[in-house]
Amino acid sequence: MSEPVSELAFKARELDAGDELAGVRSRFVLDDVVYLDGNSLGALPAGVPERVDDVVRRQWGELRIRSWEESGWWTAPERIGDRIAPLVGAAAGQVVVGDSTSVNVLKALVGAVRLARLDGSVRDEIVADATTFPTDGYIAESAARLTGCTLRPVAPERVPQVLGGRTAAVLLNHVDYRSGRLHDLPALTDAVHAVGAVVVWDLCHSAGALPVGLDEHGVDLAVGCTYKYLNGGPGSPAYLYVRREIQDRFDSPLPGWNSHAEPFGMRPDYEPAAGALRGRVGTPDILSMLALEAALDVWDGVSIEAVRAKSLALTDFFVQCVAARVPQGRLELVTPVAHRERGSQIALRCEDAGEVMKRLIERGVVGDFRHPDVLRFGFTPLYVGFGDVERAARVLGEVLAEPRRT
Amino acid sequence: MSEPVSELAFKARELDAGDELAGVRSRFVLDDVVYLDGNSLGALPAGVPERVDDVVRRQWGELRIRSWEESGWWTAPERIGDRIAPLVGAAAGQVVVGDSTSVNVLKALVGAVRLARLDGSVRDEIVADATTFPTDGYIAESAARLTGCTLRPVAPERVPQVLGGRTAAVLLNHVDYRSGRLHDLPALTDAVHAVGAVVVWDLCHSAGALPVGLDEHGVDLAVGCTYKYLNGGPGSPAYLYVRREIQDRFDSPLPGWNSHAEPFGMRPDYEPAAGALRGRVGTPDILSMLALEAALDVWDGVSIEAVRAKSLALTDFFVQCVAARVPQGRLELVTPVAHRERGSQIALRCEDAGEVMKRLIERGVVGDFRHPDVLRFGFTPLYVGFGDVERAARVLGEVLAEPRRT
Incomplete structure (x- = not known):
């Protein structure tokens, strides 16, 4: 499992290095959690308090x-x-x-x-x-x-x-x-x-x-x-x-x-x-x-077109990482693959989605669970990076490789 | 004019001394303005920030x-x-x-x-x-x-x-x-x-x-x-x-x-x-x-009955002070005198109400003006005292004694 991990991690670093919106992340209050729930509640902008x-x-x-x-x-x-x-x-x-x-x-x-x-x-x-x-x-x-x-x-x-x-x-x-x-x-x-x-x-x-x-x-x-x-x-x-x-x-x-x-x-x-x-x-x-x-x-100074380009790159990369990390047959991609049909989130059908999301959150990857069987991950290009994406998919793979709690 | 002024000021001090809600004022952020506009926007409670x-x-x-x-x-x-x-x-x-x-x-x-x-x-x-x-x-x-x-x-x-x-x-x-x-x-x-x-x-x-x-x-x-x-x-x-x-x-x-x-x-x-x-x-x-x-x-610990009792005392006292301080014929009391028909505000009809309210505010007495000719003073018993009431009426008397700006 070491080979694909390092390759994707390397690619993430490359993508982050070329990300023109990378600097915008500092306009938010964030910690070491991978926050993929900005499609439910956006993170706190630093100037608000x-x-x-x-x-x-x-x-x-x-x-x-x-x-x-x-x-x-x-x-x-x-x-x-x-x-x-x-x-x-x-x-x-x-x-x-x-x-x-x-x-x-x-x-x-x-x-x-x-x-x-x-x-x-x-x-x-x-x-x-x-x-x-x-x-x-x-x-x-x-x-x-x-x-x-x-x-x-x-x-x-x-x-x-x-x-x-x-x-x-x-x-x-x-x-x-x-x-x-x-x-x-x-x-x-x-x-x-x-x-x-x-x-x-x-x-x-x-x-x-x-x-x-x-x-x-x-x-x-x-x-x-x-x-x-x-x-x-x-x-x-x-x-x-x-x-x-x-x-x-x-x-x-x-x-x-x-x-x-x-x-x-x-x-x-x-x-x-x-x-x-x-x-x-x-x-x-x-x-x-x-x-x-x-x-x-x-x-300020951020174009919505740049946001869209990064959003698609983030979700593409997430789909790629998940495919590489998750045991086959465990997840079903709900979100369309075609860019013209995709928003800024990836929804994955997973039989035990509620339990899986709990474990992800315990390990610092925050998405949300939508009843009855959907894992939902939102990608906010202003503060989510490609390294976050790689980590999220990696942790998801780990969680799904574990025995299911009953 | 000195005799009635000191009498009412003395009475205000007495009323404040007997006010069981006087201590509640410290739960608010207030300054030396007499704030009689709490019926529009209440003052800031100290615990909010x-x-x-x-x-x-x-x-x-x-x-x-x-x-x-x-x-x-x-x-x-x-x-x-x-x-x-x-x-x-x-x-x-x-x-x-x-x-x-x-x-x-x-x-x-x-x-x-x-x-x-x-x-x-x-x-x-x-x-x-x-x-x-x-x-x-x-x-x-x-x-x-x-x-x-x-x-x-x-x-x-x-x-x-x-x-x-x-x-x-x-x-x-x-x-x-x-x-x-x-x-x-x-x-x-x-x-x-x-x-x-x-x-x-x-x-x-x-x-x-x-x-x-x-x-x-x-x-x-x-x-x-x-x-x-x-x-x-x-x-x-x-x-x-x-x-x-x-x-x-x-x-x-x-x-x-x-x-x-x-x-x-x-x-x-x-x-x-x-x-x-x-x-x-x-x-x-x-x-x-x-x-x-x-x-x-x-x-906490404040009864609405105590608030009502003080509200009526405040508005009674305001009406009394205004009667003592304001030249006759200059104002008309709009709010009913009977307690059972009175809320916690006093409205006074005044031909040049807009201009009068401006001058009051310049002198630290804040009420509001309601189109076309009403001066409105709200009395919040939690933070308005009888000294405030006496001062408000005194300043109102001074403003109304001045020549009208045209």
Whole structure:
């Protein structure tokens, strides 16, 4: 076993030496654990603790209420939205940060159905990815109920076949949370538009890991979380993208005072603000939001194209190392091999995945287990190196060579 | 002018000496400003900065994903809900923390309409306080639209007259945000129940300032923010109360994965959890939420009855000092004089309120201005003393005695 080990370790060193993003790792707080769970909770960016401390002690503790203006609290949702925008291929003024992904899915889907019906057409179907992260499906069901639609869950590859004149809105995931499969955003967006429906993309598992191209591909609405590849911290606020051309018609089911044209006019009648901030609702959670803002500093000078190139190299290398280290027949690769179909994670089916993941974590390799039989490894190119990948695969091979605990 | 000044200052000293809550002030970070804006953003509790730093550096930075279990992140919404519960007169297991007040108003109101219709009755009206903080009205309008109801805005005192067989749900404020008027929660709740409708109370301006008695008075649903008298920090998460008896029928328009009976089962079908956590939606914003948890430590050993007694004494004394210091005819008291109709703030109508508040703030007395002509002063009994009150009224008298800037 010594020969292939040293060869792969040598290759890892070569790849790390040629990695233009290697230096970005120092912008994070990391230890000797191989952290392959950044697709669940991103690591802590080094600048966050100090910034949060300033927000708490000075902005809240000393300036108190004055900070809504003086510390830029009030405008944080759209300001931070504009920081996320280039990472998802959006021009400024189309993204606002706030609320959870689930809440944003409701805004987007109800808004999408209303948009689709503006021409007077009787559209009564919401199509949603049947393999989606469950919350999207539950909220889609709720959006359907609230708008008099029927929810039609279908596998993403079958979506084009079920679209038609009854389709109001379509909710899709850019990358499947379990398999790591990357869906064809441009083609699916075109297919939805071809029948006059409105598309909502969930970017939770793609934003910060690969180019999305929202503007370029004419996406209508998109949502995403910020605590995975954007490293915003546990439960950091999600975001909502509303394409500029449809903003003045976007009709939110959550018309809170923060999206009013004149929020401090305290008017009894609701008049929606112009632009992206029509997606805001209530008072933003400033601590979480400004932690996210500080976290986004790690992107300075980093291109999403470079991130994507490294992500593919990392996952390719992981697949190669696993093949070399793991006894045959013990694992099944769930994530597609083709680059155009792969996100930034590798999912491996393994009968005793729960137990295997426990042992990996005990030995300093952190991925996660997805019920019932999936080992999921996320690769954040900003702080994961090829040496990490080689080590992870090596430890995985060791664990799988051991007798199974019963 | 010297005689009355010294008399009131002397009385303030006496009142401060007899104040059983005087020691609680040291649990906050305060300076020499008289901070009468705690009804907008509560002051910083002294224990918060260290706790937040631990959450960021250790829980997120070192434990990372493990903290969802090991640091109790996952159960924070219901755990912190149970900390708030006694402050609003609720037994454990009925309050969850999360999302903004606006989002919780939507959950509560749509849920209320669905509850009211469970017996098959055709109820199609939502009654809402016409003088409410605007966001409640906007969301009520949205809830009406989403459930096929009509929104009927009426002054709170007229609510009993408009209730009837068509009433599905009623949204009321316990304390009016502008006038500081305290509404009769027990009587109005009874009136709503008498017609078979469901009541939703907004406690933003009462929770932490006076006893609410949710359980005692049979309230169905309630929402509130935590950044006013609960001092949770800017935009800290709101909460939702669902009375135990109706929890198994509470049907939320935001059925996110966090309210699923088996959230990690990743099941495509939604099965709501039992109990209060049915009000949860998506991943909770941990930083803001755990800051709130730390902030609630200031309540250790403090009874809400003692807070109420001091609040009334503070506002009584403020009214007395203002009457002694301010030229007659310059101000009009908006807040009711009767204790049973008064929250924990004093609102004064003043033609040039915007300019007056600016000058007050320049001189270290912070209240706020509510469009178009209201000076609003909030009294947080945990950290405001009678000396503060005397000083605030004295400075107000000085400002109002000056020539008006034009």
